Amino acid sequence: MPEEKKALSMKDLKSSDPRWCTGCGDYTILVGLRKFMVNNQLERENTVNVSGIGCSGRIPHYMNTYGIHSLHGRSVPVALGIVLARPDLNVFVHSGDGDSLSIGGNHLMHGIKKNFNCVYLLFDNQIYGLTKNQTSPTTRKGLPTQSQPSGSMLEPINPIHFALGLGASFIASTADWLGTHFVDTLDKAFKHNGFSFVHVAQRCPKFNPAAWDFQESSWITFLTDETHGVANDAKGAPDAKVLAHNPLDFDEAMKKANGVPDIFGVFYKEDKAVYNDLLIQQNDSVEQKSRDSLLDSFII
Amino acid sequence: MAEIKDFRFELLMDAGNGAQKAGDILVKTFAKAGVYVFIEPIIPAEISPPKRTPHSLSGAVIRVSSDEISNIGSYSQFVLVEHEILLDRRCDDLEFDKDAVILMDFGNERRAKEAYENVSKRVLDAGLNLVPFSINDDSEAIIKELNGNGKNMYYLGLLSYFFTVDTSIVEIIIRETFKKLPAEKLEKNINLFHNGYSYASSLKQDRYEFPSLIDESEKVLLDGNTAMSLGIIDSGFKLFAGYPITPASTIMHNLARLLPAYGGTLHQAEDEISAIGTVIGSYFSGVPAITATSGPGLSLKQEFIGLSVSAEIPCVVINVQRGGPSTGLPTRTEQTDLFSAAFGSHGDSPKVVISVANVEDCFYVPHVARYIAEKCRLPVIILSDYMTSSSYRVLDKLTLNKMDDIETIQDFVLDRFFMKRLPDTIEMVKGNQDTPGQTGGMRRVTGLNTNEDGFVEYSSVSNQRSHEIRNQKVHHVKDALLEPESFGSQDGDILIVGWGSTRSVIEESVQKLSEKGLSVGGCHLKIVYPLAPMLKEVFSRYKFVVSIEVAYGDSMKYTPFATLLRSETLVDVRGLIAQATGRPLKPVQVVEKVESFLKENVNA
Ligand SMILES: Cc1ncc(C[n+]2csc(CCOP(=O)(O)OP(=O)(O)O)c2C)c(N)n1
Ligand code: SF4
Ligand SMILES: [Mg+2]
Numbered sequence: 001m002p003e004e005k006k007a008l009s010m011k012d013l014k015s016s017d018p019r020w021c022t023g024c025g026d027y028t029i030l031v032g033l034r035k036f037m038v039n040n041q042l043e044r045e046n047t048v049n050v051s052g053i054g055c056s057g058r059i060p061h062y063m064n065t066y067g068i069h070s071l072h073g074r075s076v077p078v079a080l081g082i083v084l085a086r087p088d089l090n091v092f093v094h095s096g097d098g099d100s101l102s103i104g105g106n107h108l109m110h111g112i113k114k115n116f117n118c119v120y121l122l123f124d125n126q127i128y129g130l131t132k133n134q135t136s137p138t139t140r141k142g143l144p145t146q147s148q149p150s151g152s153m154l155e156p157i158n159p160i161h162f163a164l165g166l167g168a169s170f171i172a173s174t175a176d177w178l179g180t181h182f183v184d185t186l187d188k189a190f191k192h193n194g195f196s197f198v199h200v201a202q203r204c205p206k207f208n209p210a211a212w213d214f215q216e217s218s219w220i221t222f223l224t225d226e227t228h229g230v231a232n233d234a235k236g237a238p239d240a241k242v243l244a245h246n247p248l249d250f251d252e253a254m255k256k257a258n259g260v261p262d263i264f265g266v267f268y269k270e271d272k273a274v275y276n277d278l279l280i281q282q283n284d285s286v287e288q289k290s291r292d293s294l295l296d297s298f299i300i
Numbered sequence: 301m302a303e304i305k306d307f308r309f310e311l312l313m314d315a316g317n318g319a320q321k322a323g324d325i326l327v328k329t330f331a332k333a334g335v336y337v338f339i340e341p342i343i344p345a346e347i348s349p350p351k352r353t354p355h356s357l358s359g360a361v362i363r364v365s366s367d368e369i370s371n372i373g374s375y376s377q378f379v380l381v382e383h384e385i386l387l388d389r390r391c392d393d394l395e396f397d398k399d400a401v402i403l404m405d406f407g408n409e410r411r412a413k414e415a416y417e418n419v420s421k422r423v424l425d426a427g428l429n430l431v432p433f434s435i436n437d438d439s440e441a442i443i444k445e446l447n448g449n450g451k452n453m454y455y456l457g458l459l460s461y462f463f464t465v466d467t468s469i470v471e472i473i474i475r476e477t478f479k480k481l482p483a484e485k486l487e488k489n490i491n492l493f494h495n496g497y498s499y500a501s502s503l504k505q506d507r508y509e510f511p512s513l514i515d516e517s518e519k520v521l522l523d524g525n526t527a528m529s530l531g532i533i534d535s536g537f538k539l540f541a542g543y544p545i546t547p548a549s550t551i552m553h554n555l556a557r558l559l560p561a562y563g564g565t566l567h568q569a570e571d572e573i574s575a576i577g578t579v580i581g582s583y584f585s586g587v588p589a590i591t592a593t594s595g596p597g598l599s600l601k602q603e604f605i606g607l608s609v610s611a612e613i614p615c616v617v618i619n620v621q622r623g624g625p626s627t628g629l630p631t632r633t634e635q636t637d638l639f640s641a642a643f644g645s646h647g648d649s650p651k652v653v654i655s656v657a658n659v660e661d662c663f664y665v666p667h668v669a670r671y672i673a674e675k676c677r678l679p680v681i682i683l684s685d686y687m688t689s690s691s692y693r694v695l696d697k698l699t700l701n702k703m704d705d706i707e708t709i710q711d712f713v714l715d716r717f718f719m720k721r722l723p724d725t726i727e728m729v730k731g732n733q734d735t736p737g738q739t740g741g742m743r744r745v746t747g748l749n750t751n752e753d754g755f756v757e758y759s760s761v762s763n764q765r766s767h768e769i770r771n772q773k774v775h776h777v778k779d780a781l782l783e784p785e786s787f788g789s790q791d792g793d794i795l796i797v798g799w800g801s802t803r804s805v806i807e808e809s810v811q812k813l814s815e816k817g818l819s820v821g822g823c824h825l826k827i828v829y830p831l832a833p834m835l836k837e838v839f840s841r842y843k844f845v846v847s848i849e850v851a852y853g854d855s856m857k858y859t860p861f862a863t864l865l866r867s868e869t870l871v872d873v874r875g876l877i878a879q880a881t882g883r884p885l886k887p888v889q890v891v892e893k894v895e896s897f898l899k900e901n902v903n904a
Pocket of ligand 3: 054096097098123124125126127128129136
């Protein structure tokens with residue numbers, strides 16, 4: 001009789017010890033990711049965590065799966081290479097707000113457009129963490145940083161509008177400290193076929209402690225929907241408001257996204273052609289040839 | 301009728317008028333008669349520049365020979381040109397033989413009398429033979445019916461007459477080429493061809509005849525980029541990721557049609573950075589992948605090339621060199637990316653650079669690049685150039701390798717690049733090199749320094765160890781390099797060294813110089829980084845060592861290849877030809893330079 005496979009536990013997913021600052025939201029994201037993998041009993045050898053550069057980029061090192069810690073802003077193309085080579089693998093992409101929306105904006109735009117199969121987590125601490133406190137694309141106007149000491153000058157990018165505008169097929173927002181809401185959101189994202197865009201409010205106590213007030217929850221609104229949404233996380237946010245939302249309604253999603261960054265839940269969801277599936281279909285429709293005939297049409 | 305062994309001619313027309321099509325048809329006709337052909341298309345950098353302007357110069361330079369040739373030769377002996385502006389523009393390139401025969405269409409003379417007079421004077425003053433001709437009225441009428449198209453077929457008729465080719469074969473090839481045209485239009489084109497042919501005899505000019513070869517072996521007609529695309533398939537790559545850029549794009553175009561039929565995937569990326577990122581993601585997951593670009597794209601890929609070095613993920617980048625810096629000359633040739641290929645990316649990022657000498661090399665270089673990249677788990681950069689990528693050649697049908705895993709690379713492929721097999725095991729920085737899906741092999745790769753277990757480590761000992769191992773990989777390649785190809789005298793007064801597409805120029809000029817009794821050798825390198833270990837010894841057998849390069853150099857700046865050779869051998873290598881005009885080097889140019897160099901330095 002074949003040996004029964006041991007169930008995956010939280011401990012199995014540990015790798016080297018994290019080196020983030022105390023109180024950093026990346027710790028809770030790491031734990032949530034492991035919990036999600038355990039809940040779904042995902043195979044470690046068939047899971048790849050891909051990241052760019054930043055504090056957020058360190059996640060793959062701490063997950064005992066396969067992983068690539070790639071270049072600043074360039075995790076999307078690397079993830080796509082993995083998906084094209086091995087469409088059977090579970091691919092998670094981890095990227096900071098600068099990594100995603102500044103240096104990597106073009107790749108993210110095209111990752112969304114291609115709608116290839118992966119879960120994309122945008123770790124939004126509204127600051128450049130690893131390079132020590134510069135204004136990022138999502139930094140709130142007025143926040144003094146090392147690069148804009150008299151206060152950040154411009155209005156932040158709204159990541160949900162960004163993803164909606166580009167036609168993302170799955171868009172959700174959650175927060176690192178929301179426990180089950182975070183894990184449930186990952187679950188929904190993972191089960192969606194295509195490029196699942198998940199915005200994660202992430203605490204950076206070191207450089208941007210005011211970005212997210214995780215002790216208070218009256219500022220939070222949860223989008224709920226019985227069939228497609230994520231349950232209200234009363235435990236993590238007892239005073240949060242709840243707003244009914246149908247994630248299949250694009251116009252409504254655009255309107256609700258005006259409330260970002262104070263609003264969490266599944267904004268939008270749509271069945272859409274997936275690039276890696278399209279390529280496979282296209283290749284399958286071509287008559288296969290033997291390399292013996294490779295030069296035939298060039299003979300004179 | 302003059303029998304000709306080696307002849308160069310050109311057809312020059314406004315862009316969009318089909319000069320290259322006509323050239324292709326003629327070349328196929330020659331090839332069917334067993335003659336060797338080398339074609340260099342002249343292509344403007346813009347798509348359809350206004351006609352009757354110098355920017356609109358387009359056409360084909362064609363060299364035909366009874367011997368195998370792989371360069372465009374020196375000067376054109378025969379020119380057929382559509383109008384005076386193109387001729388005037390082309391005169392600036394100094395590509396005409398001193399006795400060249402120039403057939404110019406005088407159809408526009410009435411509208412541009414003075415210009416025609418000026419250009420005619422320019423040509424006659426240069427001692428060239430100008431032969432005016434025009435399109436007869438019947439044909440003009442047909443061209444009108446074809447909305448101005450078909451002039452190229454009339455010209456093809458003229459050329460076919462002068463080069464004494466079998467019109468029935470040309471007709472078959474025209475029919476094949478234009479098989480998608482409605483029958484009525486096709487017949488009009490054929491008529492134009494025949495009209496041109498019969499008109500030509502009225503010009504009372506000498507005809508030329510090429511001896512046919514009896515060689516029955518199968519031949520193929522390939523340009524460099526097509527050969528490269530086919531080589532990518534033959535060497536077992538399963539993913540090509542690319543972003544359009546001249547002159548590399550045609551590799552992507554070819555593979556878009558071909559790769560899926562051979563079990564592969566073509567991915568058009570959003571930019572060159574993304575393309576190499578996807579290659580690296582694919583290779584990390586165990587699927588061989590490759591990308592192709594030109595100068596500006598190579599600059600963009602440099603950061604990922606460094607990740608490939610550090611994370612020990614193989615990757616292969618083809619760089620088809622064009623004129624630089626910046627946008628430079630997108631449709632002209634140069635050999636100036638040597639340093640960005642060998643020393644690009646930041647930090648110490650050891651890699652391997654392989655160049656191609658000709659179309660056959662383009663077919664086999666993906667095999668060698670894949671072999672080295674996977675064996676050493678590092679980036680390999682292939683350097684082609686505009687000249688090699690876009691010129692066509694007739695060659696004996698290539699032997700396939702049908703490579704699956706890298707150990708199935710055949711010896712004759714490695715021999716072509718003057719290298720032996722690499723050692724069975726090569727040490728890696730990280731002990732575990734498993735790919736996703738392998739149970740128990742879970743690992744994280746990174747651009748950060750790691751120890752042998754693959755964990756991030758900042759200690760000085762560990763960092764030094766990583767550098768050592770990464771460099772050692774390239775040393776293994778160096779150890780596997782055989783003495784590069786040589787020509788002519790094995791010792792003597794002067795050695796001419798070059799790399800990439802100058803091979804046949806070296807071969808041909810050394811042969812000519814040796815025939816003149818001079819003590820000259822030639823040396824050509826394909827793998828240019830690392831350099832073969834015995835170069836110092838080879839160089840020591842000659843009084844002088846000079847390089848020829850399609851790259852700028854002067855008395856205060858050594859050319860790139862000379863710089864590399866100097867640092868490797870401590871021999872005073874100088875750029876004898878250090879020119880970046882956008883045009884390939886000419887054998888006669890090398891012959892003249894070497895002769896005057898020897899006169900000054902040896903026989904003085
Ligand atoms: C090409 C390049 N430019 C700049 C950097 C420096 N750098 C590292 S992380 C980072 C920004 C990090 O901010 P973010 O993406 O928001 O990630 P966080 O650290 O906040 O998680 C920058 C600019 C780099 N590594 N590579
Ligand atoms: S700087 Fe901020 S984001 Fe980075 S580890 Fe510290 S708390 Fe976390
Ligand atoms: Mg950040």
